Amino acid sequence: MSARFNLWWSGRSPRERIMLLVMAGLLAVTLGWLLLVRPLGDALADARARHDRAVVARGEAVAQAAAIAGLERGGPTALPAPINVWLGQKAGEVGFTVARIDPISATQATVVINAVRPQTFFKWLADLEHGGGVIVEGLSATANNDATLSVEATFRVRAK
Known part of the structure; x- marks a missing residue:
């Protein structure tokens, strides 16, 4: 080559x-x-x-x-009622139909809502965190067929 x-x-x-x-x-x-x-x-x-x-x-x-x-x-805001009762009242004020509220402890509760509009729900969460004295610890959201969400949120009272 x-x-x-x-x-x-x-x-x-x-x-x-x-x-x-x-x-x-x-x-x-x-x-x-x-x-x-x-x-x-x-x-x-x-x-x-x-x-x-x-x-x-x-x-x-x-x-x-x-x-x-x-x-x-920010310090805790003393809730006027037990957390599960208070969350039920706050959800009712916004117009949510709560499927169930499970108290975990004196300072924690889980809220389950089967159908909620996303914008309204997340605004409600922000309002609760900024002025309500609770913090969202966990959130699970699943889309429904009708443009709503099925949500399960765990809240706890803000610590000192």
Whole structure:
């Protein structure tokens, strides 16, 4: 094979040899660019984008943790009734039909509502957390066929 190449190469004029060497050099540069530089550049750009997303997510998590800590530091609001009775009253005031309220302890209760509009429910949760003296510990929501949610939320009284 190399003998055939040497025979072919020696049959070229000096000008053709220079042009073939320039062509091979440009081909090597192009392949190096396409196979090494661009993939590494794309990987670096992806890594930077992932880093930026991680920084934003960390900032959001820190802000949420600070908001939760602020809720915890706000001090408890003395509920006028046991938590399960009070939650039933608050749900009734908004117009929710509560399937059941299960008291877990003196400071915790689980509320189950079979059909509720999402916007109304989440506004009610925000109102309870900001001014009601309770915190949502757990929430499970399932979409119903009629654009409503079936929810199960666990509340606890805000600690001192």
